[in-house]
Amino acid sequence: MLYDVVIAGAGPVGLFLSCELAQAGCSVLVLEQARSAVSPLKRLPFGLRGLNAPTLEALDRRGLLDAVAATQVLKPEKGAPPPGTAHWLAQPRALGGHFAGIPFALDDIDRTRWTWRLPSPVGTQMAVELQALETVLGERATTLGVRIERGRAVQAVRAGATEVETETADGAVRGRWLVGCDGGRSTVRKQCGFSFIGTGPEFTGHSLQVDLEDPGALTPGRQYTAQGMCNFNPPGVLALADFDGGAGHRKPLALDEAQSLLRRVSARDVTITALHLHSTWTDGARQAGAYRNGRVLLAGDAAHVHSPLGGQGLNLGIGDAMNLGWKLASVIRGDACMALLDSYHAERHPIGANVLDWSRAQVALMRPGAGSRALAAVMADLAGTRDGATYLAERIWGVSQQLDLDGEHPLVGRSAPDFRLVGGRRLGELLRAGQGALLVFDPASSPPQHGQCWQPSIACAANTGDAASGLGAVLVRPDGIVAWACGVGGDMSGLDSVLASWTGLTR
Incomplete structure (x- = not known):
C-alpha cells in the first residue's frame, strides 16, 4: 500500500501530526520503535510535562483540550502538587514558572500588556503526565483511521522523486511523504542527509x-x-x-x-x-540545518534537541506538528503547491533556534562557580519585579510568540484571539474542522460575496459578536495563526495576494 504520509515515531509530536493529517483526509502510517506505549519514564514523577499556551490552544482548536485537561496533574481544586514533582511548585505564593530554578510569582505578571489576547477557557499552562497525553492522542489517531505499528524501527530510507520507501526489519513501507518524529537520535535525519548543528553538552x-x-x-x-x-x-x-x-x-x-x-x-x-x-x-543543543529535504521532513526532537530545563521541548514539537500538518495535507490534496512547505522551515526554524538559546542561557546560570551564582542572584532580583515576571511568563508560556509573515497589522503572525462569534461559538471551536477562517467584523470591510469561500479549506463567519477593537476583518490559518488583518473600513485588496501565497492559487 502507498500511504500519503509515513511518520516515524509515535510520541506526542508524531501522534498529533498523524491526527492533523488524518482529519484532512490523508492516509497515515505511524512506525514506532518501542513495542509498548507504556513506560515508567512516561509516568510520574519523570513523566511530568508542562503545556504552554500555544499547545493548549492547539489542543482546543482540535477538540482535544477537555480530554487532556481531565488528566492534568495539578487540578485547580486540589492545589497541592503530587509527590515527586518539582520543588518550586510547592510554594506558599502561587508561581507562574521558573527559569533555571529561579521562580517568578503569578501575581507579579501584568497580563494587561497582552492586548491581542481575549478572555478564553484556554489557559496559559497545564501540568500533565506524558503517558496520559500520549493515550489521548493515540486514541484520537486510531479513531481517525491512523495505522500505528509498534516494534517497527526505521532502519533505512530511500527517497525518490515521487515517494519515499522506509525499510524496517519487517519489510519496507511506501509513502508519498516521510516525516521523522523519531527523537534526538533520529534515524530519518541521519539517513536523509540533514545537518545537525549546535553546541555539545556541558553536563x-x-x-x-x-x-x-x-x-x-x-x-x-x-x-x-x-x-x-x-x-x-x-x-x-x-x-x-x-x-x-x-x-x-x-x-x-x-x-x-x-x-x-x-x-x-x-x-x-x-x-x-x-x-x-x-x-x-x-544540555547539548543542536538543530537541523533544514526541516525539509525533498519529500522528507523533520519535526520535534528529530529537528532540534536541547536541555529539558524549563519544559520547552514538548511544546516546541507540538508547534511543529500544528504548523506542518495543514500545509502538508493541503499539498497532498492539491489545494496548495509544493512551495507552501518551504514556509514550514522558514516559520519554525527561528522559533527552535530561540528555544535552544533559552536553554543555553539557563545552563549558564547553573555552571559551578562564583560568577554563575552572582548572575543567578541578579536574575532572581529581576524575576521578582513586575517587568521581569511578565517577560519570563511571555517567553515560558509562549504568549509572545509571533511569526514573521510580513504583514502590516500587529496581529499578523500571532495566534488569533479567541473571538466569540454570533451564536455563541468561539473561534477555537470554529477551527476544529481543520479549516482556516475569514472573520468579518465590519460590513464596510467586507469583500464582495464574503459569505463564499475562496478555497474549500476556508470557512467564513460574518458579523462576529466580539467588539473587535478597530478590526475590520481577519484571515486565520487552519493552525490558528493570523495570516492577514485590516482595520475598520480597511483595504481588502491585499487579501487575494495573501491567499495566493498561502495556497499558490487564487479565486
Missing part, C-alpha cells in the same frame, strides 16, 4: 528514583555545589547535573555508582539503599 543530567537511608541528609529543592546541581524532591526523587561534559550520558548506573555520584554532586554524606529508576539527559 550529564541524571533523573533518579531511590530509597535513602536518611532523606533528611539532603536539603529539599535545588542546591548548587562545586560539581553541579542537586534537586531533591523528598522522599526519593533526584535530578542531578554533573558537569562532566556529558560523559555519563546513556550509561547504566549501578547502586554503588549512583551513591558515589550523589555524594559527589550533592557534597553530602548520603546513603542510597535502593535504586528504582534512572535515566540521563544532557
Whole structure:
C-alpha cells in the first residue's frame, strides 16, 4: 500500500501530526520503535510535562483540550502538587514558572500588556503526565483511521522523486511523504542527509528514583555545589547535573555508582539503599540545518534537541506538528503547491533556534562557580519585579510568540484571539474542522460575496459578536495563526495576494 504520509515515531509530536493529517483526509502510517506505549519514564514523577499556551490552544482548536485537561496533574481544586514533582511548585505564593530554578510569582505578571489576547477557557499552562497525553492522542489517531505499528524501527530510507520507501526489519513501507518524529537520535535525519548543528553538552543530567537511608541528609529543592546541581524532591526523587561534559550520558548506573555520584554532586554524606529508576539527559543543543529535504521532513526532537530545563521541548514539537500538518495535507490534496512547505522551515526554524538559546542561557546560570551564582542572584532580583515576571511568563508560556509573515497589522503572525462569534461559538471551536477562517467584523470591510469561500479549506463567519477593537476583518490559518488583518473600513485588496501565497492559487 502507498500511504500519503509515513511518520516515524509515535510520541506526542508524531501522534498529533498523524491526527492533523488524518482529519484532512490523508492516509497515515505511524512506525514506532518501542513495542509498548507504556513506560515508567512516561509516568510520574519523570513523566511530568508542562503545556504552554500555544499547545493548549492547539489542543482546543482540535477538540482535544477537555480530554487532556481531565488528566492534568495539578487540578485547580486540589492545589497541592503530587509527590515527586518539582520543588518550586510547592510554594506558599502561587508561581507562574521558573527559569533555571529561579521562580517568578503569578501575581507579579501584568497580563494587561497582552492586548491581542481575549478572555478564553484556554489557559496559559497545564501540568500533565506524558503517558496520559500520549493515550489521548493515540486514541484520537486510531479513531481517525491512523495505522500505528509498534516494534517497527526505521532502519533505512530511500527517497525518490515521487515517494519515499522506509525499510524496517519487517519489510519496507511506501509513502508519498516521510516525516521523522523519531527523537534526538533520529534515524530519518541521519539517513536523509540533514545537518545537525549546535553546541555539545556541558553536563550529564541524571533523573533518579531511590530509597535513602536518611532523606533528611539532603536539603529539599535545588542546591548548587562545586560539581553541579542537586534537586531533591523528598522522599526519593533526584535530578542531578554533573558537569562532566556529558560523559555519563546513556550509561547504566549501578547502586554503588549512583551513591558515589550523589555524594559527589550533592557534597553530602548520603546513603542510597535502593535504586528504582534512572535515566540521563544532557544540555547539548543542536538543530537541523533544514526541516525539509525533498519529500522528507523533520519535526520535534528529530529537528532540534536541547536541555529539558524549563519544559520547552514538548511544546516546541507540538508547534511543529500544528504548523506542518495543514500545509502538508493541503499539498497532498492539491489545494496548495509544493512551495507552501518551504514556509514550514522558514516559520519554525527561528522559533527552535530561540528555544535552544533559552536553554543555553539557563545552563549558564547553573555552571559551578562564583560568577554563575552572582548572575543567578541578579536574575532572581529581576524575576521578582513586575517587568521581569511578565517577560519570563511571555517567553515560558509562549504568549509572545509571533511569526514573521510580513504583514502590516500587529496581529499578523500571532495566534488569533479567541473571538466569540454570533451564536455563541468561539473561534477555537470554529477551527476544529481543520479549516482556516475569514472573520468579518465590519460590513464596510467586507469583500464582495464574503459569505463564499475562496478555497474549500476556508470557512467564513460574518458579523462576529466580539467588539473587535478597530478590526475590520481577519484571515486565520487552519493552525490558528493570523495570516492577514485590516482595520475598520480597511483595504481588502491585499487579501487575494495573501491567499495566493498561502495556497499558490487564487479565486
